[in-house]
Amino acid sequence: MKHFLGIEAIDDMHLWVREARDLKKDPAAYSHLGKNKTLGLLFFNNSLRTRMSTQKAAFNLGLNALVMNVGQDGWSLEFEDNVIMNGESAEHIKEAAGVLGQYCDLIGVRAFAGLKDKEKDEKDRVLNALATYSGIPVINMESTLGHPLQALADAITIDENKIVERPKVVLSWAPHPRALPHAVPHSFVRMIQQITADLVITHPEGYELDPGVTQNTTIEYDQEKALKDADFVYVKNWSSYSQYGKVLSQDTSWMMTREKLGTANFMHCLPVRRNVVVSGEVLEGNKSLVMQQANNRTYAAQLVLKKLLGS
Amino acid sequence: MKHFLGIEAIDDMHLWVREARDLKKDPAAYSHLGKNKTLGLLFFNNSLRTRMSTQKAAFNLGLNALVMNVGQDGWSLEFEDNVIMNGESAEHIKEAAGVLGQYCDLIGVRAFAGLKDKEKDEKDRVLNALATYSGIPVINMESTLGHPLQALADAITIDENKIVERPKVVLSWAPHPRALPHAVPHSFVRMIQQITADLVITHPEGYELDPGVTQNTTIEYDQEKALKDADFVYVKNWSSYSQYGKVLSQDTSWMMTREKLGTANFMHCLPVRRNVVVSGEVLEGNKSLVMQQANNRTYAAQLVLKKLLGS
Amino acid sequence: MKHFLGIEAIDDMHLWVREARDLKKDPAAYSHLGKNKTLGLLFFNNSLRTRMSTQKAAFNLGLNALVMNVGQDGWSLEFEDNVIMNGESAEHIKEAAGVLGQYCDLIGVRAFAGLKDKEKDEKDRVLNALATYSGIPVINMESTLGHPLQALADAITIDENKIVERPKVVLSWAPHPRALPHAVPHSFVRMIQQITADLVITHPEGYELDPGVTQNTTIEYDQEKALKDADFVYVKNWSSYSQYGKVLSQDTSWMMTREKLGTANFMHCLPVRRNVVVSGEVLEGNKSLVMQQANNRTYAAQLVLKKLLGS
Numbered sequence: 001m002k003h004f005l006g007i008e009a010i011d012d013m014h015l016w017v018r019e020a021r022d023l024k025k026d027p028a029a030y031s032h033l034g035k036n037k038t039l040g041l042l043f044f045n046n047s048l049r050t051r052m053s054t055q056k057a058a059f060n061l062g063l064n065a066l067v068m069n070v071g072q073d074g075w076s077l078e079f080e081d082n083v084i085m086n087g088e089s090a091e092h093i094k095e096a097a098g099v100l101g102q103y104c105d106l107i108g109v110r111a112f113a114g115l116k117d118k119e120k121d122e123k124d125r126v127l128n129a130l131a132t133y134s135g136i137p138v139i140n141m142e143s144t145l146g147h148p149l150q151a152l153a154d155a156i157t158i159d160e161n162k163i164v165e166r167p168k169v170v171l172s173w174a175p176h177p178r179a180l181p182h183a184v185p186h187s188f189v190r191m192i193q194q195i196t197a198d199l200v201i202t203h204p205e206g207y208e209l210d211p212g213v214t215q216n217t218t219i220e221y222d223q224e225k226a227l228k229d230a231d232f233v234y235v236k237n238w239s240s241y242s243q244y245g246k247v248l249s250q251d252t253s254w255m256m257t258r259e260k261l262g263t264a265n266f267m268h269c270l271p272v273r274r275n276v277v278v279s280g281e282v283l284e285g286n287k288s289l290v291m292q293q294a295n296n297r298t299y300a301a302q303l304v305l306k307k308l309l310g311s
Numbered sequence: 312m313k314h315f316l317g318i319e320a321i322d323d324m325h326l327w328v329r330e331a332r333d334l335k336k337d338p339a340a341y342s343h344l345g346k347n348k349t350l351g352l353l354f355f356n357n358s359l360r361t362r363m364s365t366q367k368a369a370f371n372l373g374l375n376a377l378v379m380n381v382g383q384d385g386w387s388l389e390f391e392d393n394v395i396m397n398g399e400s401a402e403h404i405k406e407a408a409g410v411l412g413q414y415c416d417l418i419g420v421r422a423f424a425g426l427k428d429k430e431k432d433e434k435d436r437v438l439n440a441l442a443t444y445s446g447i448p449v450i451n452m453e454s455t456l457g458h459p460l461q462a463l464a465d466a467i468t469i470d471e472n473k474i475v476e477r478p479k480v481v482l483s484w485a486p487h488p489r490a491l492p493h494a495v496p497h498s499f500v501r502m503i504q505q506i507t508a509d510l511v512i513t514h515p516e517g518y519e520l521d522p523g524v525t526q527n528t529t530i531e532y533d534q535e536k537a538l539k540d541a542d543f544v545y546v547k548n549w550s551s552y553s554q555y556g557k558v559l560s561q562d563t564s565w566m567m568t569r570e571k572l573g574t575a576n577f578m579h580c581l582p583v584r585r586n587v588v589v590s591g592e593v594l595e596g597n598k599s600l601v602m603q604q605a606n607n608r609t610y611a612a613q614l615v616l617k618k619l620l621g622s
Numbered sequence: 623m624k625h626f627l628g629i630e631a632i633d634d635m636h637l638w639v640r641e642a643r644d645l646k647k648d649p650a651a652y653s654h655l656g657k658n659k660t661l662g663l664l665f666f667n668n669s670l671r672t673r674m675s676t677q678k679a680a681f682n683l684g685l686n687a688l689v690m691n692v693g694q695d696g697w698s699l700e701f702e703d704n705v706i707m708n709g710e711s712a713e714h715i716k717e718a719a720g721v722l723g724q725y726c727d728l729i730g731v732r733a734f735a736g737l738k739d740k741e742k743d744e745k746d747r748v749l750n751a752l753a754t755y756s757g758i759p760v761i762n763m764e765s766t767l768g769h770p771l772q773a774l775a776d777a778i779t780i781d782e783n784k785i786v787e788r789p790k791v792v793l794s795w796a797p798h799p800r801a802l803p804h805a806v807p808h809s810f811v812r813m814i815q816q817i818t819a820d821l822v823i824t825h826p827e828g829y830e831l832d833p834g835v836t837q838n839t840t841i842e843y844d845q846e847k848a849l850k851d852a853d854f855v856y857v858k859n860w861s862s863y864s865q866y867g868k869v870l871s872q873d874t875s876w877m878m879t880r881e882k883l884g885t886a887n888f889m890h891c892l893p894v895r896r897n898v899v900v901s902g903e904v905l906e907g908n909k910s911l912v913m914q915q916a917n918n919r920t921y922a923a924q925l926v927l928k929k930l931l932g933s
Contacts, residue, residue: 028347036650038678048385048407052377052414056349059375064681066674069384073691074670075893084897086799091893095905095912096670099892102917103674177397270410271386271402275395283406290406295413339658359696359718363688363725367660370686380695488708581721582697582713586706594717601717606724 003131004139004304007148007187013194016152017159020296020303024156027060027302033309034063040104041067041141044111044126049270049294050141050149054108057301061309066104079125093129101134106308113144113181115245121145137308139301147183149304150269151191153296157289158195158232160296161265166196167231170264172223173203174277175250176237184269185238186213193217202226206240206248223254230264232289235278258282265289314442315450315615318459318498324505327463327614328470334617335467335610338371344620345374351415352378352452355422355437360581360605361452361460365419368612372620377415390436404440412445417619424455424492426556432456448619450612458494460615461580462502464607468600469506469543471607472576477507478542481575483534484514485588486561487548495580496549497524504528513537517551517559534565541575543600546589569593576600625753625760626926629770629809635816638774639781642918642925646778649682649924655931656685662726663689663763666733666748671892671916672763672771676730679923683931688726701747715751723756728930735766735803737867743767759930761923769805771926772891773813775918779911780817780854782918783887788818789853792886794845795825796899797872798859806891807860808835815839824848828862828870845876852886854911857900880904887911 001009010016023029039058043051051067058065068074077096078089085092100107111126127143140148158167169192171185190213192199200218201209208219220226227233235256240246256266256278266278266288274280282288312320321327334340350369354362362378369376379385388407389400396403411418422437438454451459469478480503482496501524503510511529512520519530531537538544546567551557567577567589577589577599585591593599623631632638645651661680665673673689680687690696699718700711707714722729733748749765762770780789791814793807812835814821822840823831830841842848849855857878862868878888878900888900888910896902904910 031347036653036682038681040674043384046385048379048402049410051379051384052351052411055377056414059349066677068670068673072383072694073665073673074668078896082897082902085895086898090895091670092896095892095894098913099671099916100674102913103678103920270406272406273396273401274389274403275393276397280393291409291413294410298414342658354695357696359690359713360721362690362695363662363722366688367725370660371658383694581717583717584707584712585700585714586704587708591704602720602724605721609725 001307003137004148004308005127005131006140006146007151007190009148010152010194013155013191016303017155020152020156020299021159023302023306024299030306031060031062033306034058034061037105037309038064038066038103039305040100040107041065042070042107042109043068044070047110049297050110053297054141054301056298057305060302061305063305079129093126094133097130097133098135101136104136106137106139106305107134108139108141109143110141111143113183115179115181115239118244139304139308142183144181145183146187148187149297149300150184151187152300153293154188154234154267155191155195156296156299157267157293158197160292161289162231164231166198168198168200168229169232169234170226170230171199171201171234171236172226172256173207173254174235174237174256175252175254176273176277177250179239179245179247180237182209182238182241185209185236188234189213189217200226204249204251204254206243207238208242209238210241223260227260227262227264232267233261233264234267236268237277255279256282258285261287263287267293270294312618314448315459315619316438316442317451317457318462318501320459321463321505324466324502328466331463331467331610331614332470334613338613341617342371342373344617345369345372348416348620349375349377349414350616351411351418352376353381353418353420354379355381358421360608361421364608365452365612367609368616371613372616374616390440404437405444408441408444409446412447415447417448417450417616418445419450419452420454421452422454424494426490426492426550429555450615450619453494455492456494457498459498460608460611461495462498463611463614464604465499465545465578466502466506467607467610468578468604469508471603472600473542475542477509479509479511479540480543480545481537481541482510482512482545482547483537483567484518484565485546485548485567486563486565487584487588488561490550490556490558491548493520493549493552496520496547499545500524500528511537515560515562515565517554518549519553521552534571538571538573538575543578544572544575545578547579548588566590567593569596572598574598578604581605623929626770626930627749627753627760627762628768629773629812631770632774632816635777635813638925639777642774642778642921643781645924645928646921652928653682653684655928656680656683659727659931660686660688660725661927662722662729663687664692664729664731665690666692669732671919672732675919676763676923678920679927682924683927685927701751715748716755719752719755720757723758726758728759728761728927729756730761730763731765732763733765735805737801737803737861740866761926761930764805766803767805768809770809771919771922772806773809774922775915776810776856776889777813777817778918778921779889779915780819782914783911784853786853788820790820790822790851791854791856792848792852793821793823793856793858794848794878795829795876796857796859796878797874797876798895798899799872801861801867801869802859804831804860804863807831807858810856811835811839822848826871826873826876828865829860831860831863845882849882849884849886854889855883855886856889858890859899877901878904880907883909885909889915892916
């Protein structure tokens with residue numbers, strides 16, 4: 001593995017989950033692996049879990065982590081080729097990436113979708129520019145196209161909690177006051193496709209995810225039907241993909257409630273809006289796995305860092 | 312001690328001061344105590360001394376410190392129970408605290424009073440929510456209700472400089488262009504009540520501190536009378552407590568001067584406005600203890616961290 | 623050496639370059655020199671290379687680095703003497719510096735020229751106030767008057783790439799949409815004056831640098847003539863020094879191109895505006911030393927830190 005840019009970097013999901021669970025049992029076991037090595041963490045967007053869990057993972061491996069909030073600490077960056085840089089941008093990503101590649105041994109980056117221009121977003125240009133120009137392994141800490149560290153943490157969490165060989169997993173859309181990106185649901189769907197599970201996606205019409213991602217996954221527009229006999233219910237808002245970045249519905253009846261959830265496990269990547277996406281009761285209830293998911297972010301990141309350090 | 316939320320966490324002020332002074336003599340003596348442990352530092356407000364001295368204290372104990380500027384780095388947080396989160400706040404403190412509690416072994420938090428709504432401020436909700444929901448020891452780095460690390464540093468400084476068994480300590484209000492919180496004077500008063508000292512508080516009428524804090528402490532509205540024969544003069548501005556958060560006076564005659572100070576030691580927690588709160592002459596004079604107070608912040612923090620790590 | 627405030631702190635440029643190149647061969651050789659010591663890094667302005675390379679240098683020496691973005695993390699500072707601080711500034715640099723000097727063993731500071739008031743800028747007051755009041759060694763990470771870490775990195779880079787005993791070095795002004803400070807060209811000129819090289823400076827009339835810096839260095843207003851037979855071409859924009867801070871020309875014909883560069887090496891301190899200051903072709907071409915310059919920032923910083931720790 002040269003980079004960790006997307007879920008497709010995981011060659012064997014079952015094996016990775018097993019390895020991550022082993023790390024979790026003894027997080028300091030590889031504390032000398034990162035000796036004299038530096039991990040740069042570039043944030044183009046806000047972050048709580050990713051910021052803290054990735055630094056924690058680096059610490060567990062003895063890595064020196066340097067955090068940079070790109071917008072506020074550094075220079076505004078240019079991404080277009082052949083542009084005459086006489087506007088706002090003070091530095092081209094080619095130079096910034098090349099420079100960072102000399103100071104760091106590994107680099108993690110967070111850069112969300114803008115949700116204005118689908119074609120531009122699909123290029124995932126911050127992530128890819130760093131992978132192209134830094135000359136060092138790059139880790140996706142949520143990009144336009146995916147959030148593979150979250151999906152890996154989710155895979156660990158499902159593995160830790162499943163009681164049947166082949167659980168039924170439901171990805172259920174939820175309302176939200178803002179337009180949110182597709183990175184989390186897309187990576188989640190790709191991850192579930194790699195484990196032993198039956199996936200059903202449910203959402204109002206118009207909220208279909210990228211068909212290139214969902215492929216032949218079952219889509220059920222009736223939430224109640226979709227949720228029947230579910231073992232895990234992953235709730236998440238996303239904006240329309242076909243009417244790119246639009247909020248088509250804020251239908252509160254899609255909010256997850258205890259009645260709808262039944263005996264299934266509840267999952268969400270956080271941050272979550274209480275009583276909009278899910279009732280507080282479910283979130284704090286004994287079937288909620290959200291804290292475990294967040295905790296597993298550390299071991300997902302640690303496994304990825306360990307693999308990149310070893311290669 | 313489960314948390315360090317306020318000055319009342321200090322069970323024996325004389326003993327703590329002695330222990331802190333011992334740490335100061337050999338700051339690296341416990342450098343392995345924090346091995347493989349992480350301290351999260353959450354700043355909802357600006358900080359220079361607290362930010363640097365607490366990180367320094369963590370370093371002295373071998374602790375990994377992760378700093379988070381909550382507003383700018385993370386998500387805007389919700390604190391109300393049972394709210395429908397369809398407004399500005401993206402994450403509830405319950406989830407944020409629970410998540411942080413999994414990444415960290417200890418957590419420090421700074422969250423000032425808003426000074427708009429007394430009832431709300433008195434709940435000290437950021438500090439208390441973290442203590443309730445994080446599941447790990449929480450350290451107050453100045454909250455609505457108190458600044459106990461400052462008060463402990465002040466106790467150390469008084470102990471280092473007192474030449475009589477029972478010094479006279481005067482807390483003297485000073486003018487300031489802005490409305491400031493009561494955390495520092497309240498913790499200072501509570502601290503002095505636990506040491507061997509005579510305390511007099513002096514301020515213009517209308518600036519009475521919380522009577523639940525001052526109790527039967529002498530209040531003298533005539534600054535000159537109050538300062539007579541003082542050994543230590545602690546100067547500080549605060550806004551009105553009864554007319555909550557109001558600036559009732561900017562009377563420049565309350566500024567501390569060399570003439571007023573006489574032979575007493577001058578103390579202030581910093582930052583301080585020169586020639587408004589105190590003359591530059593006093594601040595830089597040979598009776599000024601402000602640098603020593605700031606330095607003792609490191610050992611106050613280090614003692615608290617050491618105790619929480621040990622328990 | 624007590625501080626590293628400017629290029630004049632370098633007593634023997636050839637020796638320093640040799641020492642820095644030795645460090646580069648084995649960056650971890652002195653990893654115990656910084657044990658139990660803390661470097662404070664104060665940023666009043668944005669930074670990518672300086673922020674990351676100085677932290678990397680500290681890491682290589684085993685130093686604990688504490689980063690502070692002064693404006694956003696701390697308090698707004700006052701620099702004037704004898705001022706009545708009833709305006710915006712909450713803390714005087716005298717106290718801030720004194721406090722930081724107690725928490726840190728070394729302090730680095732970045733504070734750019736304002737370019738509004740020459741007399742004020744020439745006092746380099748942030749840098750000098752820290753040197754005066756902190757009581758600890760201070761490192762210039764680019765101040766009003768100079769950027770000596772950059773100049774030292776440039777000296778290393780020239781040494782690594784020169785193929786003649788006495789290379790011809792040309793400092794060539796370039797257009798830029800904004801008014802930029804003189805710190806980089808001034809320190810570059812001072813540095814070249816200390817090595818074995820012939821320096822020619824070229825720029826449009828009105829862009830003469832400080833004559834106290836350039837002294838009897840050749841100034842050639844005809845860029846083509848200046849560039850003839852150059853071994854190294856250092857391209858940089860700066861605003862007018864005589865008409866202080868003014869942009870007098872944006873003449874695009876001064877942009878560096880492959881044709882003009884010929885067989886010379888291209889240098890720039892970065893960040894750089896592509897196709898305004900220099901063509902993308904030159905920047906990415908095989909004569910471009912910009913990545914090597916940026917990489918050498920780590921070893922320049924590491925040498926300075928090592929010397930200050932040793933003294």
